[in-house]
Amino acid sequence: MHSFHSMLNYFPEEVLEHIFDFLTSHRDRNAVSLVCKSWYAVERFSREKVFVGNCYAISPERLIARFPRVRSLTLKGKPHFADFNLVPNDWGGYVQPWIESIVRGRVNLEELRLKRMLVSDESLELLATFFPNFKSLVLVSCEGFTTDGLAAIASNCRFLRELDLQENEVEDRRGQWLSCFPDSCTSLVSLNFTCLKGEVNLASLERLVARCRNLRSLRVNNAVPLDALQRILAQAPQLVDLGTGSFVHDPDTESYNKLETSMQKCTSITSLSGFLDVSARCLPAVYPICGQLTSLNLSYAPGIYSDELVKLICYCNRLERLLVLDTIGDKGLGVVASSCKELQELRVFLSDVYGIGNTAVTEEGLVAISAGCPKLNSILYFCQQMTNEALIMVAKNCPNFIRFRLCTLNPTVPDAITMQPLDEGFGAIVKSCKDLKRLSISGLLTDQVFLYIGRYAKQLEMLSIAFAGDSDKGMLSVLNGCKKLKKLEIRDCPFGNVALLADMGKYETMRSLWMSSCEVTFGACKTLAQKMPRLNVEIINENDQIEASVDDKQKVEKMYLYRTLVGPRKDAPGFVWTL
C-alpha cells in the first residue's frame, strides 16, 4: 500500500489532473484535495465547478484565489426557514459582491446557480456585460430583480444555453424582455420562465423556439395561452421537458384539436409541468404522451380534483417523479400506487393553505403508495393525520428512503387511532432507512423520537423539527448521534442552553443551525460566539430593541449560526446582531 501511494505521487501533474477530471462531485474533489499538498495544488487548479452551500462561509476573493479556473459557481443564501416567512426579506444573501469580485478577478464565468439569494438588475447587467461566454443562469427562490435584468441577459449573452427561473419573485416591467433575444441567438437548450407573471411577446417566443433547434426544455408562464402553446409545439417536437402555460380553452374548437395533434407528435417529452390555469376538460390533450412521462408536476393546479387527476395519472406507467396537491385524496393515491410502479419521488402539497377545511390526504394514502411503489426513495407529504402503525408499515415497505418529509396540518397531532405520540412511527423509519439523508418530522413527538434519530439515522444530513420534544435531551441525542449532520433547523421546541452548549465543536462540522422560539438565551449565545470564533452566531431581532439593553437571561427569538472562514459579515442589516 505504501509503495502504491509513493508511485502515485511521482506521476506528473497532468496525469493526476486527468484522473481528477473523472471526479464530478464536489465532495469527492474536496476529499481528494485533503490527501496531500500536491494533490491539493493539482485539484485546485483543475476545479471548474465550485459549490458554496452558504455564501457567508467564504468570501469570493478567497474562492477565486483558490480556484482561479472556476467556470461554474453555485451559491446558496438565506436559511431554509426563510421559505416560510421566518426570516425578514432584507436579511442578506446578496449576489452583487460575488459578481463584482468575479469581474475583478477576471474569471471566465460561464454558469451561475443561485438559491435564496437577493439578485438585483445591476447584478444581472454586470453578468451580461462582463461575461461574453456566459452560458447558464439558474435562479431558484431568489428575488430583487425585474424583467429589465432578464432583458440584459437576453440581449448580451450571445451563447446563452440555459435560463432557468424557478419560483422567483420577479417584478414585471412590461419591457418585452423575451423579445431581446437577438435573431442570432440559436443556442438555447433550456428556457424556464414559469414564475413570471407578466405578458411575453408571443410572436417573439414562437420565433425564438423555431430558431433554437437544440431546445430541449421549455417552461412558459400562464400568459402563454393554449393556442400559442400549440404553435410552439408544432415547431419544437424535439422537446424533452415541457411546462405549459394557461391550459384553458374550449375543447370544442379547432385550436384545441390542433393541440392534440401537435402533442401526439412530441414523442420525446418525458417531463411535464405547468398547468397554472387549467380546465379539467382540456386535460385529455395530454393523454397521448402520458405513457412516456417520467416526471409530472400538477402541484400548481388547485382546480383539478381527484377524478380528473386519476384519469391522467393512470396512463403514466413510467412515472418516476410525481408532484400533486392533496386534492388527489387517498383514493387517488391508491390509483397512483397501482399505476406507477416505477415511482421514486412523490410530493403531495397542501391545497388548502388557509385552513378552510377542504380535503387532505391521510395515512391511508401514504401506506398505499409505499405498498405499491417499491422504488420510492423520496417523499414530501402534507397530511391531515398520521398513525404509528402506518409509518411502521411504510418503513417496512420502503427501506430505501433518502428523503422523508412529513408534515401534519396540526403540528402536534397525535396518532389518530391510539392518541400516542408518533415517536414509534418515525423511529421505525429511521431504523429501516439506513441511507436516510433528509428528515422532517411533525405530529406529537417526545424526546423518544430524538433518541431513535440519534441512534439510527447515521447518514442523516438535514433535520427539520417543529413543536417537538420535551427537553434538552432530545436535541442532545441528535447532536451526539448524527455524525453526518450538516443542517439542523428547529422551531418552537423546548431545547435550551444545555443542549446548545454541550458540544460547541460540533457546529464547525455542520453548515448551519437555526433555532427559533426555543429556550435558548442571549447569555448562552454570547458564550458560544465567544468560544467559537469560526462560527457566526446571528440573532435576528425584530423588536427594535437595542443590543446593549438586552438581558443575558432573556430568551432569543431567532438564532442562526453557521461556520465561516471569514468572520462576521459586513452586510448584516440593523436587526441582525452578530454576537
Added chain:
Amino acid sequence: MSPESETSGGLKTELTLGLPGELQVQKSGIKRGFCEVVDLKLVNNSKSESQPSSKTQVVGWPPVRSYMKNLVRNCKYVKVAVDGAPYLRKIDLEIHSSYQDLLTGMGDLFTCLTICNVLNERKLMDSANGEEYVPTYEDKDGDWMLVGDVPWKMFVESCKRVRLMKSSEAIGLGAAAPSTPSKGSSTGC
C-alpha cells in the same frame, strides 16, 4: 436548565383530547410550543359549517412557500344561485375561457338545466317545464348586470356572484339575450 416535564415519554397531562382529529388545547405553564402560541379549536374531519373566527394562524405553519400560497389565489370561485333551487353551487371563473364555456360549465353544474339552441343562441333551460334561465351577476359596485355585456376578462375581474334568473322575471332587462333585438330571425319572434 429548561423547564422539564414530569411525564416520561407519554402525553402531557394538561392536554384534553376529544374525538380523533379534534383537539382542544389549554395554555399551560410549561412551554409546549404550539399549545401556548395559539389558542385554537380545530375542526374535526366531518367539517363543521362555521369556522371559529378567533382562529389564529401560527407564523410559518404549515410550512408552505409563499410562492405556492399565492398560486391558490388564482381560483376565482363565485356562488351561483338558480331561482327556485334550494341551494347554491360554486363555480371557478378562472377555469373558463369565454362566456360560451361558462354556459357549458353551468349546464354541467346544474343537472336540471340543459343548454338549448334558441334563435341561434345557446340558452339555459329547465327541460321539465320549458322555463328559460337568464344569467345575471352582481358586480363590484353591487349592481346586478346581465352576463355577456362586457369583455370576458373584465367580467371575471368584476363578478362577485351569479344568479340564474327565470326569464319570465327578467322583464325590462332588454329581452333574454343582449343581442336579440338586432338579430331578429326571419320569422320574427
